[in-house]
Amino acid sequence: MPKILLVxxxxxxxxxxxxxxxxxxxxxxxxxxxxxxxxRANDYRLDIFYTHSEAEAIECLYRAADERVDxxxxxxxxxxxxxxxxxxxxxxxxxPYVEVHMTNVEKRGIHSIxxxxxxxxxxxFGIRSYFLGIEALLGHLRAQPRAAARKRRRA
Numbered sequence: 001m002p003k004i005l006l007v008x009x010x011x012x013x014x015x016x017x018x019x020x021x022x023x024x025x026x027x028x029x030x031x032x033x034x035x036x037x038x039x040r041a042n043d044y045r046l047d048i049f050y051t052h053s054e055a056e057a058i059e060c061l062y063r064a065a066d067e068r069v070d071x072x073x074x075x076x077x078x079x080x081x082x083x084x085x086x087x088x089x090x091x092x093x094x095x096p097y098v099e100v101h102m103t104n105v106e107k108r109g110i111h112s113i114x115x116x117x118x119x120x121x122x123x124x125f126g127i128r129s130y131f132l133g134i135e136a137l138l139g140h141l142r143a144q145p146r147a148a149a150r151k152r153r154r155a
Contacts, residue, residue, distance in 0.1 A: 002044040002070045002141055004134060006035065007060060009077030010052045023102050026127050035130060044138060054079055058089045065093045071137045072097045073130065080105065080112035090117035096140055100133035102126050 008028070011018055016027030026034075032048055039046035047069075051057050057079065064072065072095055079086050080101075090097055096119045099112060104124030115121050119140055122133040 002138060003068070004039070004044055004046050004137060005060075005064045005069045005072050006046060006048045006130070006134075007057055007072065007074040007076075008048065008050040009057065009075055009079045012075055012077050013050045013052075024126050031127055031130065034127070035134070038131060038134065042138070044134075046134075054083055054086050057083075057086055061086075061089050061093050065095065069095055071095050071141055073100055073133045073137055074098075074114075075100050075102070075130070076112065076114050080114055081110060083114055087114050087117055090114060096137065098122065098133045098137045098140070100129045102129055 013028050015023055015031060016025050028050070035046060035048065047064075049057075049060050051060065057076075061072070072090075072093070074097060076083060076086070076099065080099075097117055099115055099118040099121045101112075101121075101123040102125075105112060106123070112121070120133075120136050122129045122136065125132060
């Protein structure tokens, strides 16, 4: 069973209340419940971590590497334009990363400095971006050669 980590960056814990015209009315708790139901229905383990601190995000990712997480989905939120230390961490961890955004950040004129470390990026589909990102990550993990996956688990 794949082990997926979802990291939610700054202000994502305020979903449903923060700029609903951009992010909708689904609360963070409601999104978490939907994602956990998706994990149960699709046979993967999902851990969810919220942080407003880049240092905490970095610590979480290194801990995830030690715990042999198979992949990361992250909405970096405000880290996308200032998270240089987080970008260095993403380059170092041994698991694939899929970046998600609820809005089309490029359409809003925002460029992610973290995207270069990702295997892919999903943006602009509201909360569906999370499900699309997870599905993409699971597909990516399934496509990896078995030997590489075994080697990563032994490391």
